[in-house]
Amino acid sequence: MRVAPDRPDHSENVGVALSQNPVTAATAATVTLYSPDGLIAVQEEHDDVIADVPRGGSVVGDDDLTSLTWLQNNNLLKSVHELPKHEFIDDSARDSTLSNSSASITSSRKISNQCINVIPRLSYDPQVHVNSKPPFSFSCLIFMAIEDSDEKALPVKDIYVWILDHFPYYRNAPTGWKNSVRHNLSLNKCFKKVEKSPHLGKGSLWMVEQRFRPCLIQALQKTPHHQYHKFIRNLNINKKTSADSTNYMTGDKTDALLISNNDEPTTKKDTTTETICIKESMDDVDAAATAMLVLKHGGYSFDVKAGNVDFVLQNDAVSAGGQGLIEITSELSDNCPNNDDHNYGYPCSTSTKLNSSCDSNAVPNEKETLNRYWSTVREDMEEQRKIVEGADALLNLAGIKTTAHNTKKRVASSILGDEQRHRNAKRSCTEQSSLCGPLVVRKDGFSTDVNSRKSITFANTSSRSDITNDDGIIFVGDSTEPPNVHRIRPRSRASVMKNQPQRNKIEKRRTKL
DNA sequence: TTAACATTAAACAAAT
DNA sequence: GATTTGTTTAATGTTA
Ligand SMILES: [Mg+2]
Numbered sequence: 195m196r197v198a199p200d201r202p203d204h205s206e207n208v209g210v211a212l213s214q215n216p217v218t219a220a221t222a223a224t225v226t227l228y229s230p231d232g233l234i235a236v237q238e239e240h241d242d243v244i245a246d247v248p249r250g251g252s253v254v255g256d257d258d259l260t261s262l263t264w265l266q267n268n269n270l271l272k273s274v275h276e277l278p279k280h281e282f283i284d285d286s287a288r289d290s291t292l293s294n295s296s297a298s299i300t301s302s303r304k305i306s307n308q309c310i311n312v313i314p315r316l317s318y319d320p321q322v323h324v325n326s327k328p329p330f331s332f333s334c335l336i337f338m339a340i341e342d343s344d345e346k347a348l349p350v351k352d353i354y355v356w357i358l359d360h361f362p363y364y365r366n367a368p369t370g371w372k373n374s375v376r377h378n379l380s381l382n383k384c385f386k387k388v389e390k391s392p393h394l395g396k397g398s399l400w401m402v403e404q405r406f407r408p409c410l411i412q413a414l415q416k417t418p419h420h421q422y423h424k425f426i427r428n429l430n431i432n433k434k435t436s437a438d439s440t441n442y443m444t445g446d447k448t449d450a451l452l453i454s455n456n457d458e459p460t461t462k463k464d465t466t467t468e469t470i471c472i473k474e475s476m477d478d479v480d481a482a483a484t485a486m487l488v489l490k491h492g493g494y495s496f497d498v499k500a501g502n503v504d505f506v507l508q509n510d511a512v513s514a515g516g517q518g519l520i521e522i523t524s525e526l527s528d529n530c531p532n533n534d535d536h537n538y539g540y541p542c543s544t545s546t547k548l549n550s551s552c553d554s555n556a557v558p559n560e561k562e563t564l565n566r567y568w569s570t571v572r573e574d575m576e577e578q579r580k581i582v583e584g585a586d587a588l589l590n591l592a593g594i595k596t597t598a599h600n601t602k603k604r605v606a607s608s609i610l611g612d613e614q615r616h617r618n619a620k621r622s623c624t625e626q627s628s629l630c631g632p633l634v635v636r637k638d639g640f641s642t643d644v645n646s647r648k649s650i651t652f653a654n655t656s657s658r659s660d661i662t663n664d665d666g667i668i669f670v671g672d673s674t675e676p677p678n679v680h681r682i683r684p685r686s687r688a689s690v691m692k693n694q695p696q697r698n699k700i701e702k703r704r705t706k707l
Numbered sequence: 708t709t710a711a712c713a714t715t716a717a718a719c720a721a722a723t
Numbered sequence: 724g725a726t727t728t729g730t731t732t733a734a735t736g737t738t739a
Contacts, residue, residue: 331713350728370715377715380730387729396723397728 320361328361329417332371332378335361336385337410340402341426347388347399350376360425384410 320328328335339356340348348356354372358364364371379385384406387398402410 333713368715370717373716374714376727376729377731378713380728396726 320363324362324366326363327367328363330361331413331417332374333382333384333410334414334417336375336378336382336400337402337414338425340385340400345399347401349390349395349397349399350379351395351397353379353400 318326318329320326330338335357336353338360339353340346342356343352350372353375357371357375379387379400384403385400386403388401390399
């Protein structure tokens with residue numbers, strides 16, 4: 195008999211989730227911008243500005259990526275206990291804060307008369323705000339836990355323990371979170387299983403898949419209110435962690451470890467040219483070429499610095515946007531292999547916004563440090579570029595197709611593009627259509643995602659005789675791959691109904707007129 | 708509005 | 724046999 199997951203009633207637990215959205219407000223703000231060439235621009239803007247007011251007086255954006263704290267600390271070795279405990283304002287306290295918020299705003303920021311919707315920077319302390327759900331996603335939590343371990347690997351049990359230790363919220367949370375952790379470990383490509391010797395207990399160890407590490411870092415950086423470096427003892431953002439296989443094999447506790455051999459960079463769903471290239475080449479390319487291929491395509495040595503490198507080259511003239519942001523296109527983004535379902539794709543989108551403001555709490559010679567940093571970054575980039583070029587040449591000689599000179603990789607294939615268009619066009623129609631979709635037979639092996647709200651879009655293609663047979667079966671795709679068959683599920687009634695209030699509203703207004 | 712991202716629940720199998 | 728671990732599907736919420 196199965197025991198249903200325990201779901202304690204926590205109706206009395208008045209937990210407050212951190213707001214995910216920065217509060218915006220019309221303000222007059224002085225924004226200090228730092229760019230790679232060391233230029234400092236001071237902007238006086240009347241605009242909607244993120245009301246994220248830092249301690250210490252200057253304006254810091256929603257992440258510290260460009261702050262010196264971030265750049266300088268290869269080893270962001272901070273204790274969670276360093277977190278201040280008094281500035282966090284949860285939603286319950288927010289209302290009262292709003293009325294006198296201007297008192298909390300530092301001198302660098304003048305609040306216009308109309309502005310009321312500003313709250314001071316939140317400083318979240320998980321040890322104190324035990325009723326607030328941590329702002330970190332499960333992947334981030336897992337990542338932090340693993341990174342914080344000596345071996346850079348943990349069994350699930352220890353991941354639980356780490357999370358409980360660092361985020362006591364989960365002590366009283368519904369037990370489902372453990373399920374979520376396991377779910378995430380399992381589904382998320384960023385985490386891989388590593389076998390360990392049986393006598394070490396049940397289950398496997400879990401590690402971070404190196405090539406996805408930058409994505410996880412980026413996800414951390416994007417976490418609102420993140421202070422992740424305070425949770426991780428040794429998050430070395432500039433290097434591939436040394437604790438991959440080698441560290442493992444020699445570690446005290448783990449000398450019987452074996453790296454699982456099913457941690458291929460590709461899964462059955464992985465249809466990217468990038469990974470396909472790698473997979474196909476493994477058999478018939480010599481080791482050197484393969485290594486270079488890995489180097490090139492995987493970015494497996496992949497690190498934040500590499501990402502920044504490209505950013506510099508691509509953005510020699512970095513422009514400061516009107517919102518106090520420098521918009522960049524980072525190679526980091528492109529290198530994050532995140533296009534597959536269940537990549538749990540970390541926010542490695544095509545463009546990344548780095549908040550370019552600086553923290554006045556940073557060390558005094560920050561400008562110099564930044565300049566130094568960027569110059570080494572340029573050097574590194576040039577070196578890397580040469581290696582990549584070499585790899586391309588070698589691989590082309592070996593008859594391996596590369597995406598040389600194509601840093602913008604994985605542009606959606608035409609098939610996907612078509613699908614996308616189909617979906618875009620059909621999804622809205624589908625909402626009104628029958629709640630019972632036909633059977634879809636996919637021949638192309640593309641998305642095996644049976645998420646109804648994606649797949650059902652094909653239902654409306656039933657009017658197309660070219661892809662629909664008499665049984666109402668729809669065929670999609672034209673490759674010779676074995677078909678994936680699934681029955682399209684309808685969009686749930688609840689989901690459909692969700693849009694109802696709005697329609698009513700519109701209708702009401704119309705009749706009023 | 709949409710796809711992508713994320714969370715939660717749960718069924719189920721295998722390992723311990 | 725019970726519990727833990729791991730995989731998978733489903734439903735739905737959230738974000739850009
Ligand atoms: Mg995984």
